[in-house]
Amino acid sequence: MEDPYRERTSLARGARDIAKEAKRHAVKKVNKVVDRASDEYAGRSYNRFENDVEDDEDRYYYQDGQTGGGEHKYEGSSDATEGHDDEDEIYEGEYQGVPAEGGVQMAVGRPVVDGMKDRKELEKEREAEEEELAQQYELIIQECGHGRFQWQLFLVLGLALMSDGVEVFVVGFVLPSAETDMCVPNSGAGWLGSIVYLGMMVGAFFWGGLSDKVGRRQCLLVCMSVNGFFAFLSSFVQGYSTFLFCRMLSGFGIGGAVPIVFSYFAEFLAREKRGEHLSWLCMFWMIGGIYASAMAWAIIPHYGWSFSMGSAYQFHSWRVFVVVCALPCVSAVVSLTFMPESPRFYLEHGKHDEAWMVLKQIHDTNMRARGEPEKVFTVNRIKIPKQLDELVEMQSESANPAAKVLFRIRSELRGIWTTFLKCWDYPVKDNTIKLAIVWFSLSFGYYGLSVWFPDVIKHLQADEYASHVKIHRNERIEDFTFNFTLENQIHSNGLFLNDRFVSMKFKSVTFKDSTFQNCYFEDVTSLGSFFKNCTILDTFFYNTDIDDSKFIDSSVINSTFAHNKTGCQITFDDDYSAYWVYFINFLGTLAVLPGNIVSALLMDKVGRLSMLGGSMVLSGISCFFLWFGTSESMMIAMLCLYNGLSISAWNSLDVVTAELYPTDRRGTGFGFCNAMCKLAAVLGNLIFGSLVGITKAIPILLASGVLVCGGLVGLRLPDTRSNVLM
Secondary structure (H helix, E strand, C coil), rough: CCHHHHHHHHHHHHHHHHHHHHHHHHHHHHHHHHHHHHHHHHHHHHHCCCCCHHHCCCCCCCCCCCCHHHHCCCCCCCCCCCCCCCCCCCCCCCCCCHHHHCCCCCCCCHHHHHHHHHHHHHHHHHHHHHHHHHHHHHHHHHHHHHHHHHHHHHHHHHHHHHHHHHHHHHHHHHHHHHHHHCCCCCCCCCHHHHHHHHHHHHHHHHHHHHHHHHHHHHHHHHHHHHHHHHHHHHHHCCCHHHHHHHHHHHHHHHHHHHHHHHHHHCCCCCCCHHHHHHHHHHHHHHHHHHHHHHHHHHHCCCCCCCCECCCCCCEHHHHHHHHHHHHHHHHHHHHHCCCCCCHHHHHHHCCCHHHHHHHHHHHHHHEEEEEEEECCCCCCCCCCCCCCCCCCCCCCCCHHHHHHHHHHHHHHHHHHHHHHHHCCCCCHHHHHHHHHHHHHHHHHHHHHHHHHHHHHHHHHHHHHHHHCCEEEEEEEEEEEEECCCCCEEEECCCCCEEEEEEEEEEEEEECCEEEEECCEEEEEEEECCCCCCCEEEECCCCCCCCCCHHHEEEEECCCCEECCCCCCCCCCCCCCCHHHHHHHHHHHHHHHHHHHHHHHHHHHHHCCHHHHHHHHHHHHHHHHHHHCCHHHHHHHHHHHHHHHHHHHHHHHHHHHHHHCCCCCHHHHHHHHHHHHHHHHHHHHHHHHHHHHHHCCCHHHHHHHHHHHHHHHHHCCCCCCCCCCCC
């Protein structure tokens, strides 16, 4: 009885298999008809990118990683997925070349004849294919449209660029408070500004180059995380050397923001939108400056926003400001986790399927936002340039993990350097030299004057303050109690007998050739006050900050110091100069707004080079008005004028740099130019800072000459307004 049953079961299974096979073949035929119709439709826009050469037809993607040809040619669908199961349904416009299980994907080998070609011939073929890819990619981005996806990415990358602006302004705002709070001597002052810019210089080159190897999004996530972590950590450390180290690593992290952000965003924009929207993106740098100025104005002068744990741990208001300034970076990191990698980067590295999926995501997101969700993404096939780089075999699995990490780091650094050397190949070499000159000159003038302006204003304030000093000569004060603030005074040849100085402050008070005998000092704070050539006899000091540094060429005889205040005393009580400095920076940054709007609206109409050269020349000319800056209000007006004129040059330079470099070295080239920018910032700080209060002629002539020369060089760059993104 079992044999007939088995026979019936076998017949049933056979019938099911026959039906399944028939259905599979039917689905194949239907799918081929659909693919043929889709190819005919897509061919209207992309037919010029289809290579009729037989060798090109043999290069395709096959999901199980095997080389194929002939009957298995890639025609917009994959045998690995099509009709594979009873449940499979294949729709028009749906890409079927999904990566194989485990994410393993291989670019099928070049034809056998490729192995007989030398590298130069292969590189020429790759260049031709990259040009075809650039043209096709431009049409694909136009089909995807400009809409919700680009605006979402715009806001996310804007937060990253805002963090870079905050980092630059944090240095100047924190510098005076941090150096005072940590008792930094004059010899160590100023290192904070230089060390941060040096970290940003190295970071720009490293992260920009790495983004060409491992991807824009991944590198931006890592570099922003490094910046956020060490910026947050720096607010808690107590030693100045540790603080410098943390700020240097924070600068190293944020250094990658500018080159990666503009390279990343440019690869999602069509040609007619690129100049305008990259210029709008620049506005976030200004927003970062306004945010930092406003937070400094609101937080740092409030000395009450602090706590301490004995004399060993102090957390003053400027540390709160550092924490608040790390918030945009944290927001950028969180937002970036929801963004995809650049499809242009994927295509450059032969990752066709990943690029197609991202492009379809862009298309579908924008179409849904337009109310056209039924519109189908019609692209089935995208040109992939030859992959010339050979895989490097890693060390064996049994190797030491530390050795593997070092090997990987060494390989990545070698790859970055190799890509950097390509920036000096013809015809990119001329553009690299010109861009480096323009970046250096614009940064040298901008950052140099940005340091010089506030210091000149402080110098004018100090002169004004000194002009109101009260001078007391040959006074004799006996048995008197001082319990109020003495400010901006000079006491010369005075005699103080049996006097009490209790719960008071000396602010910018100088005692010259004076004698203190049998006096008592208790709970006294001295700020900018000194005893010069004085004699201190039988005097008792209790809980004061008066130490050896306050006595200059003075004699202290039979006097006692008990419970002196440790650390450096930082206070903003009755000190409005801090508010004034933050307010000046706030106005200077806000003055950039009109220039940002004008440059964004006119970038594609006037042209990048006209905006770049004209803005730099006008900025150089505006420097000559500094001759007439004899008051604070006039200097502030000149600062606002200069910032408003120079911002168009910055925006144009960002756009031109992103467009001039091809995709395989865009991050590296942009990173190198931005590194030159930070080097110029360091030199500008040192040179212009040393000239404050000495002469006006040299800073004005130096800044004007550098800016005008840089603008003229910028006019010699090639115009990229009508070019597709290579």
